[in-house]
Amino acid sequence: MDGAERGGGVAGRDGGITNRKLDLAARAAWLYYIRGRTQDEIAAELNVSRQNAQRLVALATAEGLIKFRMDYPITECVEMAERLRDRFELVFCDIVPGERRDEPSLAGIAISAAERIESYLSSKAPAVLALGTGRTLRAAVAQVSSMERPQHKIVSLVGNLTRDGRASPYDVAMRLCDRTGAQCYPLPTPVVADDIEQRKLLQSQRWYRTVSSLVLQVKASFMGIGEIGWGSPLHVDGFITDQELSDLVSAHAVGEMLGWAFDQNGDLLTTPFNGRLTAPPLAVPATAPTIIMGAGAAKAPAIRAALRGRLANGLITDETTAARVLELD
Amino acid sequence: MDGAERGGGVAGRDGGITNRKLDLAARAAWLYYIRGRTQDEIAAELNVSRQNAQRLVALATAEGLIKFRMDYPITECVEMAERLRDRFELVFCDIVPGERRDEPSLAGIAISAAERIESYLSSKAPAVLALGTGRTLRAAVAQVSSMERPQHKIVSLVGNLTRDGRASPYDVAMRLCDRTGAQCYPLPTPVVADDIEQRKLLQSQRWYRTVSSLVLQVKASFMGIGEIGWGSPLHVDGFITDQELSDLVSAHAVGEMLGWAFDQNGDLLTTPFNGRLTAPPLAVPATAPTIIMGAGAAKAPAIRAALRGRLANGLITDETTAARVLELD
DNA sequence: TTTTGGCTTGAGCATTTGCCCGAGCGTTGG
DNA sequence: CCAACGCTCGGGCAAATGCTCAAGCCAAAA
Incomplete structure (x- = not known):
């Protein structure tokens, strides 16, 4: 748009x-x-x-021609961020103000994430950034200022096709490259292959090896985090079928990052579903900064699990969700 | 404040x-x-x-807790900037929108300057930045986001005392260090010494040598530019006396940067006044990025002269003033 | 040429925002 | 202890803003 x-x-x-x-x-x-x-x-x-x-x-x-940025550390938010940082040994944590009201604030998280992304892109030395997909990330990328940074590479960690071959509306890597002039390495596959054979086939392609080797060099990764359940983003956006969803639920999945489903301890599941994902595997425990973002009460268990399992070592969320995560613990 | x-x-x-x-x-x-x-x-x-x-x-x-930033290149402004860049061989030029109306926009220039300053401060490698003084620069520093950048050094290029020993209200180097945690190297002297003897004395102090050697390493300098005349900033702020001012006017001074007065060709004057300035000399032609900022019809001749004389190689101003500068040429 | 459909325009109106003012309250100084 | 002062608070109102609607306009389609 x-x-x-x-x-x-x-x-x-x-x-x-x-x-x-x-x-x-x-x-x-x-x-x-x-x-x-x-x-x-x-x-x-x-x-x-x-x-x-x-x-x-x-x-x-x-159109985002004009941007609003907050430059003041709100005491409660800073304290909450510190508690999370200590508790889960995070390399980065930012908490944006939340409201008691209804649905969570995408805008706030998006801005925080955009600033973080910009800070990596502002470096002169060529860097590789990895991105997932999702609403939150798309909103974040929309907040990144345009700049001319052709030295950097953006690699997509997740296929940009839905099950039926349509391009995903959330191809955020491409969008970010548009805005920054960075080199784009998308993953031109569905998120999940139909079966293991197809996955193997896809992963034998040259571009897969390109992406895999880039992933080893990433300076930082940014991705959304999803809960698993009816009405979860993964499901409503048509990335997984009803059947797959109920399989995951019965395997005690509580959340997913880039499609990789995990249980409440943050251990990746060994379900057939995970075996069919076309994306390169997650590094566990995360080594480079791996920042997950998302807000909403429903996501809290997923966030907690991901941080416990060291699937991620960075977090951007809002006060309400942060409080919920700490409370669960 | x-x-x-x-x-x-x-x-x-x-x-x-x-x-x-x-x-x-x-x-x-x-x-x-x-x-x-x-x-x-x-x-x-x-x-x-x-x-x-x-x-x-x-x-x-x-209080500036919330900031407004524009992230869109307005066609006319970009074109104007390019013309100035070509004409004067600038390394940097930014033109902010102007109004037909009354007085020029400090706010806009301040924001642009703040972004530029931030971009230098965001580098990981320790850098030395040099600052002048003035209203514009003060406004710019107020727009810089707070950050933790103790690796950088900020050196003030101009004394922070007025003639009568009061501290200048525009000690921008200090303010910037407050906001960024950078190391501050102020120039604890009046802008102009009473006579050449006193200048020599002041310049034999150890801090003067510290500052001088830092100046050789600067990554970039930011300073205001002033016109010379009754009602000019230099005069109303009490940095120079009526007598000094009329001497400068009769010596055909059209502007000053950091107090150094120059004529319409951008040649530094050899008046007694320039001989009494306590600041380290300007590099002519400018080598490191040296960015002047200011707006207003009255400043246009000074800006043109400074750019012609290569006293500066970067400019931030508004449309109206930029048009005037090009027109004068 | 005429019709159609989408988009833009400015008028009018409901809502939101900014500001002034008098009242209330706590502090300081007598 | 009391008066004076200064600050904050919320009511009320005027200005500014956002939104809806019917009319107009332009280009494509018929």
């Missing part, structure tokens, strides 16, 4: 969002948020109507 | 801003800008009155 439209801008009528309009939106947002002008003043400045000024500001925020 | 209050928070009544309140303000701003909640919802969430929620949000923005 984002950068795709920017290139074009054919003469005459244009259904999408023209560069001209984005320029204007950027100016409007600049005047509004940075200069603190009112929308009336902006309208006068840019020679548009008052409600157009408002639309431009809204467009700029929706 | 910013971080100074955070440490305290004595029990009981407290005139200043308590940490508790800043925490709350941060939460309010988070909910408002990042989660997009209304102030009513925030009030309910944080158990405060509606107008308190509004006050908290206002406090958070005023």
Whole structure:
């Protein structure tokens, strides 16, 4: 939805969002948020109507032309992060404020993750970053500022095709490369093969070896974490079938990272399902920084398990979920 | 005005801003800008009155707990920057949007400068950065995120005392070190000595040699640029006397960087005034990135001269001023 | 050429936000 | 102990903002 439209801008009528309009939106947002002008003043400045000024500001925020960042360590969040860091020997932990209310905040976690990703990308020395998929990660990548970093490599740790061959809407590695000019190494396979034979076949391809060798060099990995259950992301997005799901549930799976299902101790399962995953295996215990992110009460057991089993050594979540994880322990 | 209050928070009544309140303000701003909640919802969430929620949000923005960043290259600004880069062979140039209206935007330039400074500070390898003084630079430093970067060194290129011995309110090097944990090397002298003898004396001190040797290693320098004239920053802030000012004007000075006055070709003057400056000399032509920042029609001739004379090889200014500089040429 | 469909536009209105003011409360100084 | 001061609080109101809607516009399709 984002950068795709920017290139074009054919003469005459244009259904999408023209560069001209984005320029204007950027100016409007600049005047509004940075200069603190009112929308009336902006309208006068840019020679548009008052409600157009408002639309431009809204467009700029929706398109992420303007970003909000918090630069203040909220005491409770810092304390919570320290407790988690100590408890699970994490190399990194960030807790964003949470709300009592309803559903958890993707936006906050996304921003934190984006900052972390940016900090790796800002290094001059070429680095390899690995990414998983998922809503959270996609939101995170959308928050990364565009930059010109062709020296880095981004490798996708998980296939970008759904079961039926459609491209996943969450091909975050590609998106990140678009935004940063890094080299992209996607995994052009389904997440799970139909059977072990097919997996072997896929893994004998050259690109698989390329990806595998890159994985050994990663500076850091970022991935979502999913709970296992009806209505879990893995299931609703069509990556696994109903049958596979119920097999996993009866094998006591509580969560998954990159599709690898694990039990409440964070031990990877030996179910047929895990045996059919096309992705390179997880390093256990994690050596390079391996940062999982996600929020929501349902994810808490999965997070706890992943950290206990040393499947990950970094965490980004919100206060509420963090509290729940510590409570479970 | 910013971080100074955070440490305290004595029990009981407290005139200043308590940490508790800043925490709350941060939460309010988070909910408002990042989660997009209304102030009513925030009030309910944080158990405060509606107008308190509004006050908290206002406090958070005023204290800079929440930051606005633009991540979109506005076409006109990019083009303008390229023209300046080509014309003056700059290593860096950033143009922020301007307004037709009144006075120029400190905020915008400050943000751009802050990002640039952050990019140097984010490097792992120890680096030396040099800073000048001035309103613009102070605003820029206030926009730099806090971080823990004890490996870097910040050296002040200009004395931090006014003529009469007061500490300058713009001791930006110190402020930046506060925010970043970098090592600070201030220049504990007046900007100008009373006479050449005193300058020699000051420059024979050990700290002067320390600073001089650091200056040779700088990765980048950031400084404001001032015009010379009645009402110019150098004058109104009391760094130079009326007499000195009129001497400079009659010597055809059009601008100054760090106090060093130069003419319209960017040649440093040989007036007695320049001879009494206590700061280490400017490298001409600039070798390491030397970035000047400032905006306003009055500064345009000074900027043009500084760039022509290769006193600086980087520029941050606004559209209006940039256009004026190119026009003068 | 006419129709259609999608998109944009500005007017009008409901909501949200910012700010001023008088009341309340705790502290300081007499 | 009391008065004066300064600060904070929440009510109320004016300004600013966001949203909906009907009309208009343009290009593609008929």
